[in-house]
Amino acid sequence: MSRSLRRGLALCALLVASVAPGEGVASASEETDAIFQRGVVALKEGRAGEAIGQFEALADHGVVDAAASFNRGLAYAMRVREHAEASGDLGQAACAFEEARELAPDDAIEREATRAVDAVRSEVARRRLRVGEPANVEKRGSLGRSVMLATSEDAWAAIAWSASVLFAISLFVRSMTNGRRLRVASTISSLISGLALIVCASLATGARMARNEARAGVIVTSSARLSDERGVALVNADPLPEGARIEVDLAHAPNAKPELVFVRWGDANGYIVEAAARLLARVE
Amino acid sequence: MTRVVAAFWLIFAVVGILPSRAIAADVPTMRVSVSNDTVGVGSMFRVTANVESSDEAPEAPSLGNIRGFELRGTSASPSQMTTIINGVRTDRRGLNVVWTLQAERVGTFRIGPPVVTVGGKRYAGQTISVTVVPAGKAPSSPAPPTVNRFDPFAGLFPHIDDDVFGSNEPQFQLNPQLALERPRGQVVFLHALADKTSAVVGEQVTVSVLLYADVTAGQIPIGDVHEAAATEFIKRPLIADDAATVIGNTRIGDRIYTVRLIRKWALFPLKTGELEVGAMSLSIGNRGGAPAVRESERLRVHVTEPPPLGRPAGYASGDVGRFDLSSKVAPRDVQQGGVLSVTIELSGVGNLPGAITPPARAGVEWLEPQIRDKVGIVEGDKFGGRRTFEYVVRMKAAGEIDLGAIVIPYWSPDLRRYGIARTDLGRVLVKPNAAADEAAANDKKAEIFTDLPPAKASLIGAKRAPRGLVNTPLYWFGLVAAPALYLLTMLALAIARAVRRRRAARAESPEQAFAQRIRDAETQAKSADARGIDGATLRALRAATVQAKDVESAVKEQVQRLIEECDSARFSPELIDPEQARVRWRQARKLIDAMKVKR
Numbered sequence: 001m002s003r004s005l006r007r008g009l010a011l012c013a014l015l016v017a018s019v020a021p022g023e024g025v026a027s028a029s030e031e032t033d034a035i036f037q038r039g040v041v042a043l044k045e046g047r048a049g050e051a052i053g054q055f056e057a058l059a060d061h062g063v064v065d066a067a068a069s070f071n072r073g074l075a076y077a078m079r080v081r082e083h084a085e086a087s088g089d090l091g092q093a094a095c096a097f098e099e100a101r102e103l104a105p106d107d108a109i110e111r112e113a114t115r116a117v118d119a120v121r122s123e124v125a126r127r128r129l130r131v132g133e134p135a136n137v138e139k140r141g142s143l144g145r146s147v148m149l150a151t152s153e154d155a156w157a158a159i160a161w162s163a164s165v166l167f168a169i170s171l172f173v174r175s176m177t178n179g180r181r182l183r184v185a186s187t188i189s190s191l192i193s194g195l196a197l198i199v200c201a202s203l204a205t206g207a208r209m210a211r212n213e214a215r216a217g218v219i220v221t222s223s224a225r226l227s228d229e230r231g232v233a234l235v236n237a238d239p240l241p242e243g244a245r246i247e248v249d250l251a252h253a254p255n256a257k258p259e260l261v262f263v264r265w266g267d268a269n270g271y272i273v274e275a276a277a278r279l280l281a282r283v284e
Numbered sequence: 285m286t287r288v289v290a291a292f293w294l295i296f297a298v299v300g301i302l303p304s305r306a307i308a309a310d311v312p313t314m315r316v317s318v319s320n321d322t323v324g325v326g327s328m329f330r331v332t333a334n335v336e337s338s339d340e341a342p343e344a345p346s347l348g349n350i351r352g353f354e355l356r357g358t359s360a361s362p363s364q365m366t367t368i369i370n371g372v373r374t375d376r377r378g379l380n381v382v383w384t385l386q387a388e389r390v391g392t393f394r395i396g397p398p399v400v401t402v403g404g405k406r407y408a409g410q411t412i413s414v415t416v417v418p419a420g421k422a423p424s425s426p427a428p429p430t431v432n433r434f435d436p437f438a439g440l441f442p443h444i445d446d447d448v449f450g451s452n453e454p455q456f457q458l459n460p461q462l463a464l465e466r467p468r469g470q471v472v473f474l475h476a477l478a479d480k481t482s483a484v485v486g487e488q489v490t491v492s493v494l495l496y497a498d499v500t501a502g503q504i505p506i507g508d509v510h511e512a513a514a515t516e517f518i519k520r521p522l523i524a525d526d527a528a529t530v531i532g533n534t535r536i537g538d539r540i541y542t543v544r545l546i547r548k549w550a551l552f553p554l555k556t557g558e559l560e561v562g563a564m565s566l567s568i569g570n571r572g573g574a575p576a577v578r579e580s581e582r583l584r585v586h587v588t589e590p591p592p593l594g595r596p597a598g599y600a601s602g603d604v605g606r607f608d609l610s611s612k613v614a615p616r617d618v619q620q621g622g623v624l625s626v627t628i629e630l631s632g633v634g635n636l637p638g639a640i641t642p643p644a645r646a647g648v649e650w651l652e653p654q655i656r657d658k659v660g661i662v663e664g665d666k667f668g669g670r671r672t673f674e675y676v677v678r679m680k681a682a683g684e685i686d687l688g689a690i691v692i693p694y695w696s697p698d699l700r701r702y703g704i705a706r707t708d709l710g711r712v713l714v715k716p717n718a719a720a721d722e723a724a725a726n727d728k729k730a731e732i733f734t735d736l737p738p739a740k741a742s743l744i745g746a747k748r749a750p751r752g753l754v755n756t757p758l759y760w761f762g763l764v765a766a767p768a769l770y771l772l773t774m775l776a777l778a779i780a781r782a783v784r785r786r787r788a789a790r791a792e793s794p795e796q797a798f799a800q801r802i803r804d805a806e807t808q809a810k811s812a813d814a815r816g817i818d819g820a821t822l823r824a825l826r827a828a829t830v831q832a833k834d835v836e837s838a839v840k841e842q843v844q845r846l847i848e849e850c851d852s853a854r855f856s857p858e859l860i861d862p863e864q865a866r867v868r869w870r871q872a873r874k875l876i877d878a879m880k881v882k883r
Binding site for chain 2: 040044047049050053054060061062065067071077078079080081082083084103104115116119120153154157158161164172175197259282
């Protein structure tokens with residue numbers, strides 16, 4: 001093979017190598033755009049089932065987008081409105097709107113998604129009331145957990161940092177000073193800041209663990225009953241209503257039956273069948 | 285004469301018949317038979333000896349010469365028969381012995397004679413001749429015995445019954461495909477196998493459980509059957525649980541086993557991951573002991589989702605196989621508010637979806653469907669069939685309404701691509717009806733989700749989930765940096781203080797001062813300065829005096845005297861002699877040593 005021919009082949013290979021991935025990325029993006037647009041058209045023409053199919057296909061393709069989630073919620077809600085709902089449509093709508101709220105890059109979409117998810121939960125509550133069940137779809141967690149989740153993990157971390165610095169300064173001043181007043185003040189300051197350091201660091205760590213090990217999800221079946229790790233239903237535990245936002249603890253009790261996941265709904269917790277909940281998508 | 289003739293016949297009967305009865309009672313009868321007189325090399329056959337005796341029970345059977353064959357097993361079953369005719373009781377004892385032999389080489393061989401012992405005497409039967417031909421050249425064996433479908437373990441040991449009824453023994457045809465590396469248990473064991481080890485969610489995995497039983501074993505009771513658990517699969521039986529089929533014989537090690545298919549399931553995985561099919565178990569009777577448990581293998585199937593590339597919109601996980609849809613809508617024109625019937629038939633191979641979602645249209649209300657199934661084996665081992673959904677659809681809005689289409693995307697594992705089953709429901713003409721129109725208007729008032737925001741026209745991206753400070757090393761550094769800095773500062777200060785104190789203490793100690801005086805005096809003694817030497821000696825002595833404890837009074841006096849000498853020499857001009865001064869220093873040194881001053 002001549003040298004010039006070898007060079008030519010090498011150049012061709014380089015061109016193919018440099019062009020092919022770009023084309024792949026472009027075609028993938030075009031495909032997701034096309035699916036999204038087909039979903040939007042179906043939604044506008046009132047073909048809820050088709051729209052659901054398109055937006056679910058987007059999710060299957062791994063597309064995490066606030067607009068796609070929002071439209072998916074609209075499609076499920078539309079199917080309910082058209083009296084053609086399948087079981088779990090309200091939960092799916094609530095899940096999609098919750099997802100859109102979490103993913104929303106701007107406040108306007110977040111507000112719209114919040115309004116939509118409230119509307120869906122109101123419909124769930126109305127239906128529950130009609131069959132004599134409690135209307136609450138949302139539930140508060142325990143006090144400790146509420147405090148931990150009252151602010152973000154970063155806020156707790158920042159407070160812990162500040163407390164750490166104050167604690168060190170107080171101790172230093174206390175060691176260096178001979179004045180009685182300053183000594184008393186620095187002692188009190190060191191005690192308070194030390195306590196704050198321990199509490200805030202624990203809360204930050206707890207919030208981090210909650211974020212790493214638990215994922216937000218929504219119940220997407222008409223109801224889900226809490227059970228123990230063997231799948232035996234818990235006595236006196238309220239069933240989780242459709243559309244309820246839950247925390248799914250993926251790291252909890254690996255010895256549980258494989259089809260079960262540990263969830264928290266307010267102060268109630270236990271296992272439910274994995275298929276009863278849908279996790280909210282997020283961009284890592 | 286007549287009397288003479290009668291007496292003759294009587295004598296003849298007594299002399300002729302009685303001895304023969306006596307002989308018949310003494311000598312046992314033995315019938316020897318062979319299942320096949322022509323066998324192939326490696327084939328198994330059986331030699332049966334049936335011994336009957338009216339005296340003692342036959343025992344200790346032995347086949348005798350078996351050159352050219354290998355004995356693979358022996359089973360003996362004793363029997364006893366009592367008959368009473370006209371008040372006369374007759375007892376007969378029997379022994380049925382079956383020897384299982386395997387032909388080793390080509391040729392014609394004589395087997396036997398078999399020998400039994402009756403009442404301490406040994407009796408031999410006849411020898412038999414068997415021709416051994418090369419493997420596969422022997423005449424074909426009869427078909428395997430039929431199985432009673434209501435008895436899953438019937439026919440498990442067919443030769444036992446055959447022996448009892450004296451039927452001809454079939455030669456074993458071996459199927460090497462059923463062979464295993466080694467038996468999984470003694471006499472009887474279970475073996476489970478799946479047709480694939482990886483599948484996608486919803487794809488059929490065919491699992492069979494085979495029962496292997498040693499052909500030479502006696503009849504063994506089997507019970508306490510525990511089915512294999514497959515909680516992560518939808519399980520559909522492909523054969524009835526009470527049906528068991530002999531699928532062949534095989535050799536494992538040095539034994540021949542009859543193999544029966546006792547279970548066959550189509551399993552459809554419900555989720556991804558390493559899914560397990562549990563073990564099937566049963567217990568077999570153990571003569572004189574507790575039942576032994578036999579368990580099949582646990583199988584694992586690696587389950588994934590079908591590829592995302594090319595996945596059609598609306599594909600539901602688990603819809604795997606090959607589906608077809610057809611529909612019937614009647615009537616095609618109705619009054620507004622009236623109903624029509626829509627029948628949708630879903631057929632194909634695979635686990636047919638249990639529900640379909642009708643197309644949502646404004647003014648069309650789909651009521652709950654009636655579902656009818658006709659599913660089972662459709663192609664070979666494939667599970668499938670037909671599922672019919674019968675809907676009643678209420679037409680609330682007037683006009684020509686397109687009912688839309690039913691679409692079920694599926695993944696075909698055979699073709700390795702997605703397919704779409706689709707049926708168009710077509711259009712329906714709905715004639716206006718004032719009453720229904722009013723009802724529809726009322727329905728509209730009660731409509732929900734009327735004020736939802738509009739759909740988004742384009743993708744807008746997503747907010748990234750915060751990574752979190754706590755996950756970063758910076759957080760932990762920031763948390764401990766200030767207290768650590770404080771601790772380090774305090775430590776440094778403490779160390780500095782300690783060093784300072786130590787230095788000061790060492791500088792001021794009497795020991796240090798005394799040692800310094802000694803060193804000064806030694807240095808001074810080397811000089812020619814007599815006053816300097818005396819002065820240094822004096823300081824050393826004084827320091828020694830301060831340091832010394834429990835000094836003898838004589839030494840004290842000598843020290844005092846030397847001090848005075850040094851003192852006077854320092855200030856006396858005539859005594860300025862360096863040599864004298866050195867002598868005083870040496871004396872002082874001796875005294876200091878005598879005082880044993882600690883340095």
